[in-house]
Amino acid sequence: MKNEYEPVIGLETHVELYTNTKMFCGCRLSFGEEKNIYTCPVCLGHPGSLPVINKKAIEYAVKIALALNCKIKKYTIFHRKNYFYPDMPKNYQISQYDMPLGVGGYLDIDMGSYIRRVGITRVHMEEDTGKLLHKGTTGRISESEASIVDFNRAGTPLIEIVTEPDIRSPGEAKGYMITLRNLILFLNVSDCSMEEGSLRCDANVSVRKTCEDKIGTKNEIKNLNSFKFLQKGLEYEVKRQIKVLETGGEVIQQTRHYDSKTGTTKVLRSKEEAHDYRYFPEPDLVPIYIEDKMIEDIRKTIPELPSVKAKRFEKQHGLPKYDSSFLANNKDLSDYFEQCCRHYNNAKNIANWIMGDFSALLNKEKIIIKDSRVTPENLCKMLEIIDKGKINSKIAKAVFEEMFSTGGDPQKIIEDRGLEQISDEGLLEAIIEEVVKDNPGAVEQFREGKDKAIGFLIGRVMAKTKGKANPRIVNDIITKKLS
Amino acid sequence: MEIHYLTAHQLKDRLEKRQISCTEIVEGVYLRIEEVGDRLNSYIRLEKESALSRAGEVDKLISAGSDIEDFMGIPIAIKDNICTKNITTTCASRILENYIPIYNATVIDRLESRNYILAGKANMDEFAMGSSNENSYFGTVKNPWDTDRVPGGSSGGPAVCVAAGEAVCSLGSDTGGSIRQPASLCGVVGFKPTYGMVSRYGLVAFASSLDQIGPLTRDVEDCAAMLNIICGYDRKDSTSINVEVPDYKSFLKADIKDMRIGVPKELMVEGIDREVKEAVYRIIKLVEDMGGIVEEISLPSLEYALSVYYIIAPSEASSNLSRFDGVRYGYRNVEAGALREMYRRSRAEGFGDEVKRRIMIGTYCLSAGYYDAYYEKAQRVRTLVINDFKKAFEKFDVLISPTSPTTAFKIGEKMEDPLTMYLSDICTIPVNLAGLPAISIPAGLSGSKLPIGLQIIGNVLREDNVLKVAYSLEKAIGFTGRPGL
Numbered sequence: 001m002k003n004e005y006e007p008v009i010g011l012e013t014h015v016e017l018y019t020n021t022k023m024f025c026g027c028r029l030s031f032g033e034e035k036n037i038y039t040c041p042v043c044l045g046h047p048g049s050l051p052v053i054n055k056k057a058i059e060y061a062v063k064i065a066l067a068l069n070c071k072i073k074k075y076t077i078f079h080r081k082n083y084f085y086p087d088m089p090k091n092y093q094i095s096q097y098d099m100p101l102g103v104g105g106y107l108d109i110d111m112g113s114y115i116r117r118v119g120i121t122r123v124h125m126e127e128d129t130g131k132l133l134h135k136g137t138t139g140r141i142s143e144s145e146a147s148i149v150d151f152n153r154a155g156t157p158l159i160e161i162v163t164e165p166d167i168r169s170p171g172e173a174k175g176y177m178i179t180l181r182n183l184i185l186f187l188n189v190s191d192c193s194m195e196e197g198s199l200r201c202d203a204n205v206s207v208r209k210t211c212e213d214k215i216g217t218k219n220e221i222k223n224l225n226s227f228k229f230l231q232k233g234l235e236y237e238v239k240r241q242i243k244v245l246e247t248g249g250e251v252i253q254q255t256r257h258y259d260s261k262t263g264t265t266k267v268l269r270s271k272e273e274a275h276d277y278r279y280f281p282e283p284d285l286v287p288i289y290i291e292d293k294m295i296e297d298i299r300k301t302i303p304e305l306p307s308v309k310a311k312r313f314e315k316q317h318g319l320p321k322y323d324s325s326f327l328a329n330n331k332d333l334s335d336y337f338e339q340c341c342r343h344y345n346n347a348k349n350i351a352n353w354i355m356g357d358f359s360a361l362l363n364k365e366k367i368i369i370k371d372s373r374v375t376p377e378n379l380c381k382m383l384e385i386i387d388k389g390k391i392n393s394k395i396a397k398a399v400f401e402e403m404f405s406t407g408g409d410p411q412k413i414i415e416d417r418g419l420e421q422i423s424d425e426g427l428l429e430a431i432i433e434e435v436v437k438d439n440p441g442a443v444e445q446f447r448e449g450k451d452k453a454i455g456f457l458i459g460r461v462m463a464k465t466k467g468k469a470n471p472r473i474v475n476d477i478i479t480k481k482l483s
Numbered sequence: 484m485e486i487h488y489l490t491a492h493q494l495k496d497r498l499e500k501r502q503i504s505c506t507e508i509v510e511g512v513y514l515r516i517e518e519v520g521d522r523l524n525s526y527i528r529l530e531k532e533s534a535l536s537r538a539g540e541v542d543k544l545i546s547a548g549s550d551i552e553d554f555m556g557i558p559i560a561i562k563d564n565i566c567t568k569n570i571t572t573t574c575a576s577r578i579l580e581n582y583i584p585i586y587n588a589t590v591i592d593r594l595e596s597r598n599y600i601l602a603g604k605a606n607m608d609e610f611a612m613g614s615s616n617e618n619s620y621f622g623t624v625k626n627p628w629d630t631d632r633v634p635g636g637s638s639g640g641p642a643v644c645v646a647a648g649e650a651v652c653s654l655g656s657d658t659g660g661s662i663r664q665p666a667s668l669c670g671v672v673g674f675k676p677t678y679g680m681v682s683r684y685g686l687v688a689f690a691s692s693l694d695q696i697g698p699l700t701r702d703v704e705d706c707a708a709m710l711n712i713i714c715g716y717d718r719k720d721s722t723s724i725n726v727e728v729p730d731y732k733s734f735l736k737a738d739i740k741d742m743r744i745g746v747p748k749e750l751m752v753e754g755i756d757r758e759v760k761e762a763v764y765r766i767i768k769l770v771e772d773m774g775g776i777v778e779e780i781s782l783p784s785l786e787y788a789l790s791v792y793y794i795i796a797p798s799e800a801s802s803n804l805s806r807f808d809g810v811r812y813g814y815r816n817v818e819a820g821a822l823r824e825m826y827r828r829s830r831a832e833g834f835g836d837e838v839k840r841r842i843m844i845g846t847y848c849l850s851a852g853y854y855d856a857y858y859e860k861a862q863r864v865r866t867l868v869i870n871d872f873k874k875a876f877e878k879f880d881v882l883i884s885p886t887s888p889t890t891a892f893k894i895g896e897k898m899e900d901p902l903t904m905y906l907s908d909i910c911t912i913p914v915n916l917a918g919l920p921a922i923s924i925p926a927g928l929s930g931s932k933l934p935i936g937l938q939i940i941g942n943v944l945r946e947d948n949v950l951k952v953a954y955s956l957e958k959a960i961g962f963t964g965r966p967g968l
Contacts, residue, residue, distance in 0.1 A: 041584075044811060045811070047582070047807075048572075048584070048685040084808060086808075089806065090805065091808055092805060279854075280849050284688075285722075286721050286722060
């Protein structure tokens with residue numbers, strides 16, 4: 001037992017809110033347009049300008065905190081976090097310190113075989129910084145001749161979510177981020193794109209022997225900006241720390257940077273070099289009082305969350321656990337699924353299509369389900385056509401592909417392309433007669449009791465009918481005919 | 484009397500009677516500026532050309548029959564830490580020497596809507612840090628009563644402009660006495676409104692929780708008229724108070740019968756000049772003659788006000804001034820080869836000594852391990868100061884004290900001793916800590932013909948009481964002194 005280590009991980013996640021305007025001024029949020037156009041004296045930090053709180057951002061923050069089961073502080077204030085950096089117009093960030101908006105929540109992570117409950121220490125509000133663009137061929141700061149600052153992002157509302165050190169593996173960390181992302185997408189307050197940087201994550205990692213209660217010295221890991229990097233970065237860091245301890249060394253408290261190219265973490269700064277942020281209450285803003293009524297009003301706007309939804313899918317639609325949570329964890333898929341359920345009553349069939357062929361095509365085209373051309377009505381129509389035996393599953397695949405690319409009505413596609421299944425026994429009998437005549441060998445084998453042979457014969461019939469023959473009827477006729 | 488010594492309401496009267504044109508007013512003021520400007524150094528920037536052209540426009544409006552509102556066509560000096568769109572706003576600092584704001588402060592928008600005329604941007608202590616106006620990158624401002632002496636600070640320029648006839652009135656800012664103390668030393672009226680009554684939007688911040696814009700005028704009537712314009716809620720300033728603004732001119736009644744007036748004994752102790760004290764006693768006698776009730780009162784926490792102020796103000800300043808980094812605007816050292824060096828050299832070369840001193844004090848007070856002992860504790864004592872005033876105002880309508888412990892001191896006299904300099908604001912600082920309204924009015928001249936100021940402090944939002952007592956005493960004192968310049 002003596003050599004078994006376990007990681008102890010806590011995550012700090014930043015989420016950009018998509019309010020109409022910035023946190024402390026009336027500028028629009030930007031999505032990668034021309035540089036420095038969504039700016040004003042306030043978000044540029046011009047002398048004499050003053051911040052004014054965006055009420056919508058508070059609402060969104062409360063919504064997130066509530067969804068994370070946090071207690072909402074009725075009295076909350078902003079602090080200034082002081083440090084110099086060119087992407088910070090005022091050289092202080094308006095943030096929250098010892099009086100955050102939400103505290104003491106949790107998020108349950110379904111790890112398949114067990115549930116990990118991750119404590120949420122705090123949820124607080126702050127403003128985002130601008131973006132530095134390093135001029136030069138590589139775009140790296142160390143190789144650039146000059147850096148320019150784009151303040152379009154400066155002042156975008158941010159929520160920081162800090163967990164307790166409850167996460168016990170890189171996989172759980174990834175699970176937490178995926179669950180958190182799904183949850184926030186459900187709340188419709190952020191697009192949570194790790195690629196675009198609207199969802200960002202830093203991790204605090206330490207390791208300890210499994211028999212110990214005390215938490216070891218932690219390292220903060222930055223730049224874990226995809227689910228993959230989060231897991232890989234943590235895996236590397238955990239291994240690194242274990243190695244240090246195994247070889248008789250001591251883990252030193254540091255801030256480290258994950259390099260996705262090498263898959264390693266490197267020292268960014270030591271504890272001694274850590275910033276002293278000189279937090280103090282922001283004197284330009286007055287305290288925020290959040291009334292019970294406001295909390296209740298916001299609570300009402302929170303939709304059914306993934307974990308609850310999954311349970312309901314199991315109960316209401318009789319879906320297996322896997323299908324339920326697969327669909328429930330994705331707002332678009334679950335919305336689509338439920339729309340389908342209004343038109344068609346075999347939920348498992350719907351789920352199979354959404355999770356199978358449909359998802360495959362969506363992934364291939366890199367679009368989300370609500371942007372696809374297949375309406376829930378048309379998908380259900382197709383399922384009914386299959387149920388009625390008008391097309392078989394192989395043809396259905398082709399029909400669906402056409403629906404996916406053209407948005408067409410399944411019935412019309414089947415008619416236009418003459419894909420309807422042949423169930424006319426007279427017609428099929430004539431074709432089977434021909435097949436039997438042409439394949440005496442296979443007929444012989446069948447009669448000798450080789451079951452495989454019937455498959456071959458059915459295949460021949462299918463080929464002759466271009467796949468349209470009803471395989472069940474063909475099977476019946478052949479069996480009857482030859483026995 | 485010369486045009487340049489008339490008050491705004493007197494000029495308004497003459498404009499209404501068509502005895503004078505706005506152009507003549509502006510020309511008169513500029514004639515005076517040309518006459519005394521070099522000796523006083525009260526302006527950082529003059530706006531003669533645009534002032535004259537504005538004056539012409541206003542004259543046209545008047546001859547077209549437009550109503551003449553208060554301050555219409557009146558040349559006003561604006562302290563150079565109040566943002567004026569397209570006109571440099573330097574804060575008397577090298578770091579903002581060429582800074583041109585892209586927007587107007589809310590008070591400027593309000594004045595513009597009244598067709599005021601910007602006479603120029605007035606000199607000040609750098610970033611409003613100082614009590615003598617010796618801390619200006621653009622040079623020391625001289626007191627018109629004795630040009631070897633300081634005008635007080637930090638609104639030295641605005642006070643001198645009004646005292647010497649270089650503007651009809653002016654706007655200053657007051658963080659620890661920066662309007663009242665120079666008003667006192669220059670023999671004019673200076674008012675600091677209740678914190679939150681005047682929008683701070685566009686006032687370059689020194690200490691956000693203490694700063695307040697206010698008028699400097701030749702009499703209390705102009706002061707009340709100016710408050711009518713600049714006071715009022717502004718959604719761009721979160722700390723602005725959303726209350727109905729009274730007509731401040733309606734409080735200009737010479738009647739203080741039965742008003743209860745307290746004299747805080749902590750503001751009448753050692754360090755206050757004998758002559759200054761005597762002036763206050765003379766006024767107490769006057770008040771009693773007019774039927775007011777005067778009593779001494781003790782506000783024990785005032786003993787700590789100066790210490791509290793010199794923790795809170797520099798702490799906030801250290802953060803407020805960190806935006807001056809050479810990145811987006813203002814002075815930048817262009818020789819620096821790297822970011823940190825650029826920061827360091829731009830700020831080292833851009834800021835003056837007093838500003839650096841306060842940034843260092845503030846940075847220290849907010850540092851990890853010191854925050855609780857300094858900033859946090861200072862905030863707690865600040866609450867005690869607030870409570871002491873609260874208690875006092877249960878009993879009194881206003882409190883009176885000297886504005887400044889001394890009359891104008893010699894240039895250079897206190898520059899080597901910041902602590903003595905800081906004592907200049909001992910009577911005014913507690914008022915900012917508690918966010919109260921207070922005025923300084925001329926109380927007479929000392930033996931060496933230097934003005935003495937009286938401070939009248941009111942409870943939060945009780946500008947009415949302050950103005951009533953100020954107006955009554957102004958009439959009773961009958962101060963008509965003018966600097967012999």
